[in-house]
Each structure stands twice: as C-alpha cells, then as structure tokens.
Amino acid sequence: MSEQKIKDTVPALLSWYELHARLLPWRQNPTPYRVWISEIMLQQTRIEAVIPHYHAFVTRMPNLRALAEIEETELLKFWEGLGYYSRARNLQKAAKTVLANGKEDLPETYAELLKLPGIGEYTAGAVASICFNECVPAVDGNVLRVLARLTGDDTDVLSPEGKKKFTALAKRLVPRDAAGKFNQAVMELGETVCLPNTAPKCEKCPFSEVCVAHRKGSAAELPVRKKAKKRKIELRTVLVLKTNETPARFLIHKRPQKGLLANLFEYPNVDGTLTEEKTQAFLANMGVKVNALHELETAKHVFTHIEWHMSGYFAIIETPKALPDGYCLATKEEMAQRYAIPSAFRAFTKFINSKL
Ligand code: ADE
Numbered sequence: 001m002s003e004q005k006i007k008d009t010v011p012a013l014l015s016w017y018e019l020h021a022r023l024l025p026w027r028q029n030p031t032p033y034r035v036w037i038s039e040i041m042l043q044q045t046r047i048e049a050v051i052p053h054y055h056a057f058v059t060r061m062p063n064l065r066a067l068a069e070i071e072e073t074e075l076l077k078f079w080e081g082l083g084y085y086s087r088a089r090n091l092q093k094a095a096k097t098v099l100a101n102g103k104e105d106l107p108e109t110y111a112e113l114l115k116l117p118g119i120g121e122y123t124a125g126a127v128a129s130i131c132f133n134e135c136v137p138a139v140d141g142n143v144l145r146v147l148a149r150l151t152g153d154d155t156d157v158l159s160p161e162g163k164k165k166f167t168a169l170a171k172r173l174v175p176r177d178a179a180g181k182f183n184q185a186v187m188e189l190g191e192t193v194c195l196p197n198t199a200p201k202c203e204k205c206p207f208s209e210v211c212v213a214h215r216k217g218s219a220a221e222l223p224v225r226k227k228a229k230k231r232k233i234e235l236r237t238v239l240v241l242k243t244n245e246t247p248a249r250f251l252i253h254k255r256p257q258k259g260l261l262a263n264l265f266e267y268p269n270v271d272g273t274l275t276e277e278k279t280q281a282f283l284a285n286m287g288v289k290v291n292a293l294h295e296l297e298t299a300k301h302v303f304t305h306i307e308w309h310m311s312g313y314f315a316i317i318e319t320p321k322a323l324p325d326g327y328c329l330a331t332k333e334e335m336a337q338r339y340a341i342p343s344a345f346r347a348f349t350k351f352i353n354s355k356l
Contacts, residue, residue, distance in 0.1 A: 005210040006150055010175055016206040017185035025054055032106040032131040033063055039126045040091060045082050053082055068095035076264055076340040090118025110136045130180035137170035138183040142190025148223035152212025157223040231307045237274040238267050238312040238348050242356055243319045249329035265339040267348050273311050286324055290315040299347035308344060
C-alpha cells in the first residue's frame with residue numbers, strides 16, 4: 001500500500017516546493033520558449049554551468065525566430081562548454097519546423113511537442129506540464145532516483161522495463177491540478193535533497209515517513225543502473241600552432257559536418273600518439289613550417305562512448321601562404337568570440353590562454 005501513502009504525501013511535497021524552490025532564471029518568466037531552452041540545456045549539464053549559458057542564449061535569441069535565423073557557427077558558440085552539441089542543432093531544427101508550419105510559438109500540447117526534433121518524452125512532459133499544465137509526467141534521472149527510493153524498487157532504471165514502470169508510476173502520481181508544480185518539485189527534490197549515492201538528506205525530505213528506502217536504509221543502493229558498456233579509447237595528438245606575428249594567430253580546423261563534434265572548431269589533431277618525427281612529417285605534408293616542437297602535458301576527455309587520450313605539441317610556425325581546406329588562422333580574441341572550441345580541447349585552450 002506504499003503507493004497510496006506516497007500519493008497522500010504529494011500535497012506535502014508541493015508545500016515543500018513552494019518554500020524551497022530555487023530562484024532560477026527560467027522560473028521567473030516561464031514562457032514555453034524559455035522553459036524549453038532551459039530544459040534542453042539542463043539535460044546532461046549541471047545547473048551552475050547552465051545558468052550563464054542560458055542568460056547569454058536567451059539574450060541573443062529571445063524567441064523562436066531569432067533561434068531559427070542565427071548562423072550555425074554563432075549558435076554553436078553559445079553552446080560552447082555545454083557539450084552534446086546536437087542539442088543546439090536540434091533546437092534550431094525545431095524552431096525552423098515551427099516557423100515553416102506558419103507559427104511563431106511552440107505547440108501547446110505534449111503530443112504536438114513530441115513531434116519536434118530533439119523533443120522527447122521528458123522535454124515534452126516538462127514543457128507541457130510547466131507551461132500548459134497538461135497532466136503528464138516528466139521523468140528525468142532525478143525523478144527516477146526519487147521514485148526508485150520511494151518505492152524501494154531495485155529494477156534497473158535504465159532498462160526498458162524500469163523506464164516503463166517508473167514512468168507509469170509518475171503518471172499515476174501527477175496531480176491533475178498541479179502537474180507542472182509536481183514535476184518540478186520531484187526534480188527539485190532529487191537535485192537538492194534526494195541526492196545520489198550516500199548523500200541523501202532524508203531529514204529534510206517531505207517523503208521521509210513513507211519512503212521505503214529510508215525505512216530499510218537502502219537509499220545508497222538505489223536506483224539500480226546497469227553498468228554502461230566500456231568506452232572505446234582513442235589516442236590523439238593535438239597540435240597548438242602559433243604564428244610568429246603580432247597579434248599571433250593559431251591554426252584551427254572546422255570539423256566535418258557529420259559525426260562527433262560536427263561543425264565545431266578544433267586545434268589540428270591526428271589519430272594516434274605521434275613521435276616528434278611523425279608530427280614534423282605531418283606538418284610538412286600540410287605545408288606548415290616549424291622549428292622546434294615542444295611536448296605538452298597529456299590530457300583526457302570522456303565522451304559518452306569514447307575516451308580521447310591526448311598527447312600534444314606546441315610550435316611556432318611561419319604564417320602559411322595557403323592552408324588546406326577547413327583550416328584557418330585565428331587570434332585568441334577571435335577564438336574566444338567567434339569559434340566554438342569544445343571542452344574536449346580544454347587543456348590546450350587553457351595552455352594557450354595562460355601561457356601564450
Ligand atoms: N532540472 C531540470 N529541469 C528542472 C526543473 N524544471 N525543475 C527543477 N529541476 C530541474
């Protein structure tokens with residue numbers, strides 16, 4: 001009968017939320033556009049990283065039309081550092097789709113939202129419930145953790161069975177007259193009280209008396225998530241190449257239109273861990289003249305399915321007369337303002353900004 005007890009405690013959760021909801025920028029003027037942007041940014045990204053990006057994004061692109069019309073290079077610059085760049089591309093695709101349908105605003109129902117690129121069940125549920133009070137759940141990782149603990153259910157939350165089960169439970173719990181508030185309250189609880197691993201602050205939780213995991217002392221073991229597959233390790237050699245001009249410029253390269261980090265900019269880099277001789281040969285082949293190569297500290301970047309283990313060299317180059325396709329030279333200022341260079345290269349960007 002624990003589900004009934006959970007249901008009976010929902011009003012206490014809503015009161016808790018009224019008192020404890022954080023003042024977040026998208027909560028102050030929760031238009032569908034702003035909520036959508038925030039929900040997409042918040043997937044896979046910590047709230048502290050999202051806030052400054054969110055402000056800059058909605059200032060430059062205050063509505064769907066501005067988002068649809070911005071050039072992709074500039075759009076990606078606004079996403080720099082957030083990762084999962086296909087989210088930004090899908091935002092623009094969705095904005096263009098809405099305009100192509102003759103509308104200026106997002107659709108107002110869960111079913112219609114779900115048809116747009118990049119909008120899945122979670123985002124459609126969040127926008128439809130928060131902005132239009134549609135009685136639908138919005139189940140993200142926080143909600144899965146809260147529900148698995150409340151019910152003491154050790155079904156793998158990432159398995160199809162787990163997702164189905166916990167989504168169905170969330171659906172039964174959403175109150176008809178406060179769907180948006182309920183969804184936000186459960187997420188807020190997951191982010192600030194029902195924290196992962198051994199960190200839950202059960203003494204602050206409005207559900208503590210009805211929570212199975214709290215009673216059994218099993219919160220630290222829940223939710224159960226099957227271990228992800230091992231990531232593939234790729235070795236790369238990254239080259240920081242600076243011209244001997246004032247102001248100095250750096251050689252950067254636009255990645256291909258498809259695949260990992262598509263259309264973003266990068267420092268020239270090559271498959272494998274190259275020796276100095278191999279690196280010299282690679283540069284000669286590109287028509288880039290260098291004297292000494294200086295070895296850089298190694299760096300690692302973890303993507304969802306791949307890890308890059310990077311070594312690197314720094315060199316001063318003669319300004320090339322011509323550059324191969326996709327390459328260009330940019331000053332530090334241009335790199336900071338115009339070109340999105342993803343966090344995967346953070347160690348090298350840091351080297352440039354602090355040492356060069
Ligand atoms: N995390 C992601 N979206 C959220 C929301 N709408 N409220 C609270 N936390 C969130």
